[in-house]
Each structure stands twice: as structure tokens, then as C-alpha cells.
Amino acid sequence: HEVRDGIAYPVSWLEIIFNPSFPYRFSHMFTAAYLTTSLVVAAVGARYLLAGRFVEESKTMLRMGIGMVAVLAPLQLVIGDAHGLNTAKHQPVKVAAMEAHWDGSKPADLVLFAWPNEAEERNDYEISIPNIASLIITHDVNGLFKGLKDFAPQDRPPVKPVFFAFRVMVGIGMLMIAAGLIGAFLWWRGLLFNARWYLWPLSLAWPAGFIAILAGWWVTETGRQPWLVYGILRTKDAASPVSAEAVLTTLVAFVIVYSIVFSMGIYYINRLIEKGPTGASVKPSEGVPSRPLSAAEEAAHEAIDKKG
Ligand code: HEM
Known part of the structure; x- marks a missing residue:
């Protein structure tokens, strides 16, 4: 790639397709898919348990779902952080929009909430923690990284959608970490299956992963605008x-x-x-089957007999 102004731009199609963000995008999306599924399993388990239906099955679903969320949600934060650092290197204006960071000559605050004002190039109603965005992106409380004003207005993405979608994704990620760790703690203390105060919100949390995925996708695609290939090909020039x-x-x-x-x-x-969960699972036949497939054959015969 070619480095201009501290930003690495791809120079070949091969580099565009197998670009440096690929391992981060792949692992972040991979974990996102498992996390989303695990939360659905845990939520359905919680719904059954609260209703007193399929009690044994729901306990297994809760153990599996919560176990996965407790491991994957913190991992997603670590991968997401690495993903963000990579983005800061290759698509810095996207990171500036994600953080609503306007002035690159000063350390950046971690903006918890704001209404980015693009016309006046500042944030309204901002609530932030001083210097923490600099700490996250540069690993130094006084570190500097490019702000939106370092880019011409026609080279910036729309700030509000990127900023808010990023907060939705990370906010849900944080709630998932809390849900996983609290659930694991309750499980360890033997309190999980009776903790209605925990199971009730969990039973409603099934859409959370889907929303976080859509929000993340939004950040990635909207944040890349106005470029299709960052710094090289504008979206409007690529439109058929x-x-x-x-x-x-x-x-x-x-x-x-x-x-x-x-x-x-x-x-x-x-x-x-x-x-x-209906239908009895195949009962193990007496003794160990002599051939690996004999148990399957037996089950098939049993099913045909029942039908007949
Ligand atoms: C826990 C904190 C999280 C952090 C710090 C984080 C960080 C990031 C960053 C920096 C990006 C955009 C990178 C770019 O476009 O250059 C991103 C995209 C994305 N995130 Fe997250 N994320 C977090 C949680 C989650 C969760 C919980 C999910 C879903 C369950 C998720 C799903 C996604 C998806 C689907 C994308 C778009 C990936 C792509 O199209 O390549 N993220 N995330």
C-alpha cells in the first residue's frame, strides 16, 4: 500500500479485497453471530423457565447460552477495540465520526452522549469523560488522532448516523457483558434458575444481537462514505x-x-x-451397538413401525 499523510491506501485490487481489516471484520462478525445466537437460546430458555414449561431443557439452554455470552461478550469488546485501532490507521475519518471528535489538535474526550452539529462543527449537549477516547485510540491520555476538521467537509461521512449507531452497538455489547457475567455468577452460586429478576429481562433480550449487528454494519458502511474505496474511489463515481x-x-x-x-x-x-422441544430422543439400545450405524438403523425401524 501507499502511505499518504499518515494514512495507508490500497494500491491494487488484491489489496482492496484482502485488505488489512479483513481479520478484524471476520473475527468480529464471527463472534457477533455466535453471541446473537447464544442470546436467543438463553432468552428462549428463560421464557420457558418463567412459564414453568420444559424445565429441564430450559436449564440446559440457559447454561449453554449464558456460558457462551459470558465468554464471547468480553472477547467481542477486545476484538472490537483492535478493530477500531485498525480503522484509525486506515479510515481515520470514520473513527473521528464514531467518536464525534472534531478538533484533532487536542486530546479527545470519550463522548457518552452528544448531538453532533455538523453545520457548526461541534457537539451540542455533550456529556463526556475527558481524554478517554485518546486513551482508547492512542493508548495515551494525551495522544492525538485526526479530528473531523482535519478533513474537507466533502470528504467526511454523515456524522450523526455513524456516531449513534456506534453507541447502540457498543451499548448493547456492554449490556451483553453485564448479562453474561451476572448470569455466570448466579449459576456459580446456584441461584440462576430462581432469579426471576434476571430471567425476565433476559427473556426479552433475544433481539439485542440482531440490533447490534445492524448497528455495526451501519457504522462500517455509512462511516466509509463518501468513499467506496477509501481515499480512491468515491461512491458517486462508482454508481452505475x-x-x-x-x-x-x-x-x-x-x-x-x-x-x-x-x-x-x-x-x-x-x-x-x-x-x-418435542419428540423423544432416540433411546440408547441395550448394550453397545456392534456397528456404529446400528443405533441409527434401529431408530429408523422404530420410526417406520410407529408410522405403520
Ligand atoms: C463491545 C464493544 C464493541 C466494540 C468496541 C465494537 C467495535 C466495532 C468497530 C470499531 C466497528 C467498525 C469498524 C469499521 O468499520 O472500521 C464495528 C463493526 C461491527 N460490529 Fe462491533 N463492537 C462492539 C460490539 C459489537 C457487538 C456486541 C456486535 C454484535 C453482536 C457487533 C457487531 C458488529 C458488526 C456486524 C460490525 C460490522 C462489521 C463489518 O461489516 O465488517 N459489535 N464494531
Whole structure:
């Protein structure tokens, strides 16, 4: 790659596809998928247990789900931090927007809440902890990193969506860490299955991972604007000459098709959850089967006999 102004730009298509952020994106997304699934399993387990249904199964679901969240949520924070440091190196204006950091000549505060004011290039209603963003990004409380004002307005992404989506993702990540650690503690103390104050919010938390994934994706894609390939190809220069009507028609078709597919999927999954774990698992046959597949054959015969 070529370094200009302290920023590493790719110089070949190979570098664009296998870019340096790939290991971070891959591991962050991989953990995100397991985390999201684990939370759904734990939430469904909590829902059953609160309703007094499938008690044994729900305890297994809770142990599995909470065990995974307790390990993966802190890991996601570590990977996310490394991901952010990599982004600071290759797409610094995205990090400036994520942190709503305007003035790169001063150490950056960790902005907990603000209303970024793009017209006046500052934050309104800001609540922040001094110098902590500098500590996170540069590992030095007085460290400097580029602010939004270091980039021409036409080279900045829209600040508000990136800033708020980042807070939604990290906020949910923090809640997941708390849920995992509190759950693991209750499990260790033998209190988990009776802690209704914990199980009730957990039973409602199933969408959290999906929302965090969408928010993260939003940060990544909106934060890269106005570039398609950072510093090299602008999105507007890459747009195909397709009429607005054609784009709108395709978009509407996508929305309709996906709405149908997702509604059916959600309906079907809810039916499965409502029905619960049914059907006896295959009973082990007497003694050890002589051939590995004989147990499976037996189960198949049993199923056919039952049908007949
Ligand atoms: C715990 C604190 C977290 C931190 C510090 C963090 C950090 C980051 C950063 C810096 C990015 C954007 C990087 C870039 O575009 O250059 C990102 C993207 C993303 N994050 Fe997080 N994250 C956290 C939690 C989560 C959680 C809990 C989930 C989902 C369960 C998640 C899912 C994602 C996804 C899907 C992306 C977009 C990945 C891509 O398109 O390459 N993050 N995260």
C-alpha cells in the first residue's frame, strides 16, 4: 500500500479485497453471530423457565447460552477495540465520526452522549469523560488522532448516523457483558434458575444481537462514505448509470420480498418455540451397538413401525 499523510491506501485490487481489516471484520462478525445466537437460546430458555414449561431443557439452554455470552461478550469488546485501532490507521475519518471528535489538535474526550452539529462543527449537549477516547485510540491520555476538521467537509461521512449507531452497538455489547457475567455468577452460586429478576429481562433480550449487528454494519458502511474505496474511489463515481425509477422499483421489490420471507421465518420460528422441544430422543439400545450405524438403523425401524 501507499502511505499518504499518515494514512495507508490500497494500491491494487488484491489489496482492496484482502485488505488489512479483513481479520478484524471476520473475527468480529464471527463472534457477533455466535453471541446473537447464544442470546436467543438463553432468552428462549428463560421464557420457558418463567412459564414453568420444559424445565429441564430450559436449564440446559440457559447454561449453554449464558456460558457462551459470558465468554464471547468480553472477547467481542477486545476484538472490537483492535478493530477500531485498525480503522484509525486506515479510515481515520470514520473513527473521528464514531467518536464525534472534531478538533484533532487536542486530546479527545470519550463522548457518552452528544448531538453532533455538523453545520457548526461541534457537539451540542455533550456529556463526556475527558481524554478517554485518546486513551482508547492512542493508548495515551494525551495522544492525538485526526479530528473531523482535519478533513474537507466533502470528504467526511454523515456524522450523526455513524456516531449513534456506534453507541447502540457498543451499548448493547456492554449490556451483553453485564448479562453474561451476572448470569455466570448466579449459576456459580446456584441461584440462576430462581432469579426471576434476571430471567425476565433476559427473556426479552433475544433481539439485542440482531440490533447490534445492524448497528455495526451501519457504522462500517455509512462511516466509509463518501468513499467506496477509501481515499480512491468515491461512491458517486462508482454508481452505475441506472435511472432512479429503476432503482426505486428494485428497492420496493426487495422490501416486499424480504418482508414476506422474514415474516414467514419469524412466524415459523415462533411456532417452533411455542411448540417446544418435542419428540423423544432416540433411546440408547441395550448394550453397545456392534456397528456404529446400528443405533441409527434401529431408530429408523422404530420410526417406520410407529408410522405403520
Ligand atoms: C463491545 C464493544 C464493541 C466494540 C468496541 C465494537 C467495535 C466495532 C468497530 C470499531 C466497528 C467498525 C469498524 C469499521 O468499520 O472500521 C464495528 C463493526 C461491527 N460490529 Fe462491533 N463492537 C462492539 C460490539 C459489537 C457487538 C456486541 C456486535 C454484535 C453482536 C457487533 C457487531 C458488529 C458488526 C456486524 C460490525 C460490522 C462489521 C463489518 O461489516 O465488517 N459489535 N464494531
